[in-house]
Amino acid sequence: MAFETVIGLEVHVELKTKSKIFCGCRTDFGAPPNTNVCPVCLGHPGTLPVLNQEAVELALKAATALNCKINQDCKFDRKNYFYPDLPKGYQISQYDQPIGEHGYIEIDVNGERKRIGIVRVHLEEDAGKSMHAPDGSHTLVDYNRTGVPLIEIVSEPDIRSPEEARLYLEGIRSIMQYCGISDCRMEEGSLRCDANISLRPVGQKEFGQKAELKNINSFRFVQKGLEYEVERQTQILSQGGTVVQETRRFDEATQTTVSMRSKEEAHDYRYFPEPDLVRLRVDDAWLQRVRESLPELPLQKRDRYQNELQLPAYDAGVLTSDIEIAQYFEAVVDAGIDPKSASNWVMSDVLGYANANGLTLSAFPVAPAQLAGLIQQVTAGKISIKQGRDVFKIMCETGKDAVTVIREQGFEQISDEGALIAIVEEAIANNPKSVEDYRAGKEKAIGALVGQVMKATKGKANPAVVNKLILERIQA
Amino acid sequence: MTIHSVKAILESLQKKETSPLDWVEASLAEIANKDGKVQAFLHVDAEGARQRAQALEGSGGLLGVPYALKDNLCTEGMPTTAASRILENYIPPYSATVANKLAAAGGVLVGKTNMDEFAMGSSTENSAFQKTRNPYHLDHVPGGSSGGSAAAVAAGMVPFALGSDTGGSIRQPASFCGVVGLKPTYGRVSRFGLIAFASSLDQIGPFTRTVEDAAYVLQAISGHDPLDSTSAPQPTEDFTAALTGDVKGLRIGVVTDFDMSGVDPEVKAAVDGAIAKLQAAGAEVVEIQLPHSQYAVATYYLIAPAEASSNLARYDGVRYGKRAAGETLLEMYERTRSEGFGIEVKRRIMIGTYALSSGYYDAYYLRAQKMRTLIRQDYEAAFEKCDVIVTPTAPTPAFRFGEKVDNPLQMYLNDVFTIPANLAGLPGISVPCGLTQSGLPIGLQMVGRAFDERTLLRAAHAYEQVRGFEMPAPEVNG
Numbered sequence: 001m002a003f004e005t006v007i008g009l010e011v012h013v014e015l016k017t018k019s020k021i022f023c024g025c026r027t028d029f030g031a032p033p034n035t036n037v038c039p040v041c042l043g044h045p046g047t048l049p050v051l052n053q054e055a056v057e058l059a060l061k062a063a064t065a066l067n068c069k070i071n072q073d074c075k076f077d078r079k080n081y082f083y084p085d086l087p088k089g090y091q092i093s094q095y096d097q098p099i100g101e102h103g104y105i106e107i108d109v110n111g112e113r114k115r116i117g118i119v120r121v122h123l124e125e126d127a128g129k130s131m132h133a134p135d136g137s138h139t140l141v142d143y144n145r146t147g148v149p150l151i152e153i154v155s156e157p158d159i160r161s162p163e164e165a166r167l168y169l170e171g172i173r174s175i176m177q178y179c180g181i182s183d184c185r186m187e188e189g190s191l192r193c194d195a196n197i198s199l200r201p202v203g204q205k206e207f208g209q210k211a212e213l214k215n216i217n218s219f220r221f222v223q224k225g226l227e228y229e230v231e232r233q234t235q236i237l238s239q240g241g242t243v244v245q246e247t248r249r250f251d252e253a254t255q256t257t258v259s260m261r262s263k264e265e266a267h268d269y270r271y272f273p274e275p276d277l278v279r280l281r282v283d284d285a286w287l288q289r290v291r292e293s294l295p296e297l298p299l300q301k302r303d304r305y306q307n308e309l310q311l312p313a314y315d316a317g318v319l320t321s322d323i324e325i326a327q328y329f330e331a332v333v334d335a336g337i338d339p340k341s342a343s344n345w346v347m348s349d350v351l352g353y354a355n356a357n358g359l360t361l362s363a364f365p366v367a368p369a370q371l372a373g374l375i376q377q378v379t380a381g382k383i384s385i386k387q388g389r390d391v392f393k394i395m396c397e398t399g400k401d402a403v404t405v406i407r408e409q410g411f412e413q414i415s416d417e418g419a420l421i422a423i424v425e426e427a428i429a430n431n432p433k434s435v436e437d438y439r440a441g442k443e444k445a446i447g448a449l450v451g452q453v454m455k456a457t458k459g460k461a462n463p464a465v466v467n468k469l470i471l472e473r474i475q476a
Numbered sequence: 477m478t479i480h481s482v483k484a485i486l487e488s489l490q491k492k493e494t495s496p497l498d499w500v501e502a503s504l505a506e507i508a509n510k511d512g513k514v515q516a517f518l519h520v521d522a523e524g525a526r527q528r529a530q531a532l533e534g535s536g537g538l539l540g541v542p543y544a545l546k547d548n549l550c551t552e553g554m555p556t557t558a559a560s561r562i563l564e565n566y567i568p569p570y571s572a573t574v575a576n577k578l579a580a581a582g583g584v585l586v587g588k589t590n591m592d593e594f595a596m597g598s599s600t601e602n603s604a605f606q607k608t609r610n611p612y613h614l615d616h617v618p619g620g621s622s623g624g625s626a627a628a629v630a631a632g633m634v635p636f637a638l639g640s641d642t643g644g645s646i647r648q649p650a651s652f653c654g655v656v657g658l659k660p661t662y663g664r665v666s667r668f669g670l671i672a673f674a675s676s677l678d679q680i681g682p683f684t685r686t687v688e689d690a691a692y693v694l695q696a697i698s699g700h701d702p703l704d705s706t707s708a709p710q711p712t713e714d715f716t717a718a719l720t721g722d723v724k725g726l727r728i729g730v731v732t733d734f735d736m737s738g739v740d741p742e743v744k745a746a747v748d749g750a751i752a753k754l755q756a757a758g759a760e761v762v763e764i765q766l767p768h769s770q771y772a773v774a775t776y777y778l779i780a781p782a783e784a785s786s787n788l789a790r791y792d793g794v795r796y797g798k799r800a801a802g803e804t805l806l807e808m809y810e811r812t813r814s815e816g817f818g819i820e821v822k823r824r825i826m827i828g829t830y831a832l833s834s835g836y837y838d839a840y841y842l843r844a845q846k847m848r849t850l851i852r853q854d855y856e857a858a859f860e861k862c863d864v865i866v867t868p869t870a871p872t873p874a875f876r877f878g879e880k881v882d883n884p885l886q887m888y889l890n891d892v893f894t895i896p897a898n899l900a901g902l903p904g905i906s907v908p909c910g911l912t913q914s915g916l917p918i919g920l921q922m923v924g925r926a927f928d929e930r931t932l933l934r935a936a937h938a939y940e941q942v943r944g945f946e947m948p949a950p951e952v953n954g
Contacts (some may be wrong), residue, residue, distance in 0.1 A: 039570045043790045045671040046572060048704050080832070082809060089789020137803075141794070270832035272841060275783055277673035277705050288776065316602050454576045 003237060005230050006207055009422035011172055013151050014126065014190040015058040015180045021125050021149035022049030022092065029188050033142040039146035043087030048276050051076075055123065055149035056099075058181045059280060060290045062151050063100025063121040065175050065297060072282045074099055076123075076274040081267060084141050093152075094145065095271040098122035099280070105175065106299055111313075116168050117156030126150045132188040143191075151181075157196070157207065162226035168220055169193060170321070174298040178323045184295040186218055197226055198243065199233045208233075209243040213257060216250050224403040225250035228257050249312035264357050301326055319349055324361040325351070331368030337375050345375055366395045375401035381462065384415045396434070416460040417469060423461070424469045427452040435474050446470060477502040479632045482541055482689040489540045491655070496529040496540030496584060503542040503586050510540045510952045513614060515606045516628040518547050519555050520587035529584045543554035544637040547588040548595055551575050559603040560593045562791045562798045572669020573704065574638060574680050574697045581696040589624030589637060592816045594788065595645055595673040597621050598890045601881045610652060611766040611950035612805055614914055616874040619649030620923045622683070626653040629683040631952050636684045636827040637695050640670055642677045643776050644870070644894025646908035649737040651869035651919025652681055654947045656682050656936070658690040661786030661926045662901035663708035665694075666701030672787040674780035675706075677898040682864050683946075687907060691715035694929060710927055718930035722754030723938040726931070729862030738889065739871045746910035746918040747868045750939060754866075757942045759935075759954075763860040764865065768850040772896040773852065773888055778844035779899075784821075785828030791816060822882065852900040859925050864935045867893045869906040869919035871876045877948045897923045898931045905936045908947050917947065 020027055023040035041110045063070055078093035103118035126148040126181075150360040151170060159165050173184040173191060184191040198210035211229060211415040216222050233243050290343045296304070298320050305316035319329045328350065332342040350371065354364060366374075374395065378388040384407060394405045406412055414420060427449050428435060437445035446467070477493070479485070479502055488494045504522050516739040525542065532540060545551065551566035558564045575585065585795025592602035600608045608623045611618040611631040620626040622639025626649035629637050639646040640660035650657025658681045665680045670679060681691035692715075699712040730751060738742065755761050793799035793812030800815050802808030813823050817825070829838040858865060870890055880887040895903040900925050909920035920939065924932030 018601065039568070042795060044550075044568065044570070044669075044796065045556070045558070045790070046548075046568070046669040048668050048706075050703060050705055077653075078786050080789060082789065082792060084792070084794045084805065087790060089792060089797060090786050108855055215646070268834050270786070270834075272782060272786070272837070275706075276672075311649075 001236065002202045003234055004202050004204075005161055006157050006198050006200060006353060007165050007226060008157040008209075008262040009155045009159065009165060009168060009198045010194045010196075011153045011169065011178055012154075012192040013062070013153065013172070013184060015055050015149040015151060016180065016182050017052055017054045017058065017149055019054075019124075020147035021052050021055045025147065033140070033413045035143060037142040037146070037443065038299075041087065042143055043089075049274075051151065051277060051280065055282065056282070057290065058097050058149070059121065059123040059151050060287065061179050061294065062181045064155070064287075065101065065179050065181075065294055066100065066103040066105055066121060066134060066153065066288055067168050068100030068103030068121055069190050070100055070287055071097055072281065072284075072287065073279060075279050076277050077271045078274050079092055080270040083127070084139065085130045085143075085146070087146055089142065090362070091125060091127065092277070093124035094122035099132070105168070107164065107171045108317075109167060114164070116158045117163075118174070118449070119154040119156055119224055120203065121151055121153050124150050124152060149400055162223045162230060165195060165226050166219055169219060171248060171298070174321060174323070179293055179297055192217075193222055195222065195226060197233070197345065197407055199237055200307050207343070209245050211243060211245065211257075212247045212261065214247055215247050221250050224259055227254065227301050233256065241257070245320050247475055256320070259393060275348060298323075298435060305339075309333070311339055311343055315343045315347060316339075318351075319331060319343060322361075328364070328368050329359045334370050335372030337372050341375055341379070349389065353396050365397075365399050366392070370401055377402050377406060381415060383411050383415065384463065385460075387411050387413065387459070410460075413462045414457055414460045415465050417465060418467055420457075420461055422474065423456050424466060425458070428470065441449055446474075477485045479503060479635050481505060481513045481686050481831055482538070482635045482684060483686070484850055485541050485850055486538070487753050488654050494511075495524060497821060499540060500525045500529040500542050500584055500586065501661060503634050507586070510611075510631050510633060512607060512953055513607045514611055514625040514627050514631050514633075516589050516618075516631065516633065517587045517623065518557060518559065518590050518605060521554055524554070525584055526585040529546070532582055532584070536580060536582030538578065540584065541582070541636070542584045542634050543584045544587050544625060544628050545575060545585060545633045546591050546622050546637070546639045547590075547622070548591060548673075549575060549638060549671040550619055550671065551585065553587065554588065556588065556671070557605070558594050559567050559591045559605055560816065560818070561604045561725035564604075564798060564882075566797050568669075570669065573666035573701045574709060575669065577697050577699075578638075583696070583748060586836075589622070589628055589852065591624055591639075592645075593821050594671065594784070595621040595640055595678075596784070596824055598648055598882065598887050599875070600624060600643070600649070601605040601877065602818055602866065604818055607877065610874045611952050612654060613874065613914070614877055614952070616916065617872070619652030619874060621632055621645040621649075622657075625683050626650055626655055626657065629653070629655045629685060630950060632949060636682050636689055638680055638682055638693075639884075640673070640678055640680050641894075641898065642673050642679075644891040645845070646681045646683065647894050647904055647919065648870045648891060650906040651908075651921070652917065654911075654917030654950070655683050656687055656690050656908070657681065657684055657906045657919075658694060658933075659897065660694060660698065660902045661708070661903045662898075663706055664698050664710065664903070664929065665685055666704040666707045668703040672783075674781060675787060677780055679898070680693060682881060687905070687940050688716060690905065691719060691933050693939075694758070699784070707751070708927065712929065715929060715933055717936040718746050718934045720934060721938050721941050722758070723754060723935055725802035726864070726935055726938075727862040728754055728759045728761050728935070729764040729865040730761055731766050731769075731865060731867060732763045733767055733891075734867065735770065738892070739868060740873065742910075742912045743868050743918050746829070747866070747920055748910040750920045750943065751866055751940050753944070754935070754939055755805065757938060760940050762862045764861055766854045766865075768847060768854050768860060771847050772851055772899055773892055773935055775844045775847045776826065776891075776895045777888060777898060779848065781824040781828030782831045782841050785825045785829065787801050787824060788817075788821070793888065801859075838853045847949055848899045850929070851896055855896075855900045855902060855923075863924070863931050867921050867923075869893060869921035873912050873918055875914035876944065893921055894906060902926055903929050903932050905932055906935045907940060909939075910945075910949065944946045
């Protein structure tokens with residue numbers, strides 16, 4: 001029997017606010033444990049939450065960018081449960097009135113555009129971080145993360161393969177990054193993902209029994225974990241078994257999913273409206289301002305790169321995958337460089353160097369204008385492409401402009417025929433065999449002659465000019 | 477030096493007849509003399525109070541006036557327990573907004589007063605630490621939950637004290653102890669630093685010996701607080717200016733559809749007498765109905781415990797307060813909370829947890845919220861016809877220790893007249909209106925429109941002028 005995979009994702013995104021959602025504490029990642037805390041986020045008796053306007057602004061941006069209907073009059077609720085990393089014994093969240101509902105994003109799957117529905121986007125506070133001693137003797141809790149604003153994005157069960165799940169997650173990430181909503185660094189936990197996955201016989205309407213996959217901490221593992229689940233559930237169902245509804249986690253070591261074996265008692269969170277906060281009202285003017293502040297989104301940008309800049313789909317995809325790459329690329333184009341050349345340089349040289357050295361483009365040593373200057377030197381024939389690559393590396397290391405590097409390193413290409421004729425003639429005189437071969441029809445033999453000239457000029461000769469000079473002399 | 481009204485102390489200070497330190501010493505002497513019997517205080521900060529009195533500067537409205545705070549109001553560096561074992565050694569790292577405001581106005585904090593644990597109770601018998609006695613009759617309760625603050629003011633140990641009122645916890649003990657107790661409009665006074673019982677009902681207010689003093693103190697503690705999102709944007713008003721002594725044309729609402737069968741005859745007579753005095757002074761008496769108020773106690777005992785069950789979840793032994801040992805996390809939680817909370821607190825956590833559970837939420841919590849709306853609408857309709865509503869504060873005078881503590885329902889019904897104002901968020905005040913034959917005080921309750929404390933205080937103050945008797949000082953001797 002053939003099965004269809006049904007996946008829904010719940011994604012938590014930490015908002016890039018300066019302070020926490022209900023108090024004035026800082027939100028920076030990596031601060032020493034329990035240094036970004038105060039009586040409010042530690043849940044001291046008598047303290048009260050005060051909503052951070054910036055958090056609402058970013059949540060609004062997110063919900064708008066995800067094409068949601070905005071609930072301009074909504075509220076916060078308490079989700080009650082006991083855990084040491086939850087200081088108040090409840091999480092302030094949104095239950096039946098999320099800030100955004102009924103949205104969608106689009107992803108490109110095998111060249112086809114597909115819409116994935118979004119059930120809701122709601123605003124809530126993050127919990128702290130528990131660190132369990134390996135021997136189980138104790139647990140330490142770091143409350144720095146407590147109260148960092150989060151949005152939870154819940155997708156419809158519209159995702160049909162592990163690959164689509166990854167594409168959806170990457171789509172969410174790039175939208176969040178484009179809009180300045182979140183860094184979405186999975187390794188720092190600013191983007192977290194849980195997946196629900198079930199299988200059903202092709203053609204069946206009802207969903208099958210699902211498993212929940214938790215604690216997936218990289219984009220690759222989302223796909224890997226789900227692929228393993230498809231395999232596992234297919235095997236169970238093919239043998240006439242039933243999938244147990246449970247929570248599983250992806251185990252990196254074995255590349256499989258394992259049951260978390262937590263007692264599967266249904267949690268009763270006893271949601272009720274948060275009495276310490278007033279209703280959240282977003283007036284039309286605010287919403288309008290947010291709408292107008294949204295930048296061009298990744299998919300729109302990608303379409304524009306293909307349609308207006310005439311870039312191949314692949315280039316457009318890579319360049320728009322990250323807002324910083326797109327911004328860098330656009331700055332190079334704005335400096336007067338032809339889009340395809342700019343794309344080639346950014347994709348191979350800039351990204352190659354950045355990836356090899358773990359750099360982000362916002363901190364890249366060669367500014368877009370400097371790269372444009374280099375490309376112009378190549379286009380004008382002042383240096384060869386190969387020289388250009390070497391010049392680029394030196395620019396990366398020194399931060400100097402192309403012209404300076406070319407001058408200092410003596411990289412200028414020799415295109416002056418007068419300066420080359422003597423060398424060309426010497427090469428011909430010293431290699432009668434190559435000349436003979438060429439005349440006998442082996443056109444490739446000319447390569448050896450050009451090589452001699454390049455060697456003699458330490459690579460500075462313009463190969464096109466050399467080629468022309470040789471041919472003029474041996475074709476006669 | 478006898479501690480009487482805030483006003484008298486301020487006048488004496490202004491004339492330089494006395495110094496702030498004199499009044500702190502007077503307060504400490506009264507406490508030393510009487511609190512052995514009354515047991516109003518959980519913590520007296522004698523040295524700190526002396527130092528604060530000597531360091532006073534400026535020209536605050538309460539400059540040099542000693543006072544006490546109910547022990548559910550956080551004070552930085554000073555124990556704050558909410559009369560619970562679970563916070564027995566808790567010292568807050570910050571102060572409540574009201575404490576900061578009183579300090580800024582020049583008030584001198586002398587100590588923290590006893591209460592029912594987490595403000596849950598009507599007799600202060602639910603304190604984990606001690607029984608506070610009614611200064612008028614030491615074998616009677618002071619009322620609750622702010623019994624310590626009421627008794628401290630009644631016994632002349634401080635001229636004013638703050639309490640909190642969730643279902644009558646200021647007005648009922650004020651009634652029992654023969655002092656003035658004011659619960660302001662919900663949102664009038666910041667709750668920041670008030671250890672929460674039921675967030676949508678809790679409100680801080682003063683105990684004083686006169687209505688005028690209540691106006692003074694309200695002026696000092698009210699106003700919008702950016703740290704409390706539910707505090708109203710209303711500006712602080714000059715409440716004393718409203719005390720004209722005139723009630724001509726003021727419409728006094730008398731509720732005709734309250735069940736008065738449980739009301740003590742002496743209480744009923746005293747309240748009727750008070751209404752007659754107001755009428756004689758020129759007020760107009762109009763009959764009004766509050767048909768849904770008969771459901772107020774039931775409504776309250778769903779909403780308040782529901783919020784409490786969540787508000788008290790933070791006392792888990794992890795970060796502060798008591799922690800009992802346990803082999804596992806769950807065991808630590810269970811032991812900490814079993815040993816840390818008293819029986820009434822546990823009862824309410826259970827009720828509240830139940831009311832919010834899935835499958836029961838709609839039938840209990842949601843229904844109670846709907847009833848709350850109906851109760852509020854009743855008041856809106858009533859205030860079309862009148863300006864203040866007059867009832868007894870409590871159906872009985874102070875009762876004896878142990879009389880109701882084993883019968884929670886009897887205890888809950890003592891708040892039948894005070895609870896509706898909390899559900900509707902309205903201001904209410906209790907003013908002494910007589911003594912029973914056995915010498916126990918009786919309180920008259922007035923309830924006003926939201927944010928119309930001026931009219932409420934005017935009516936209460938005018939009554940005080942015409943009531944025709946002075947509350948005798950209770951005789952408590954160490």
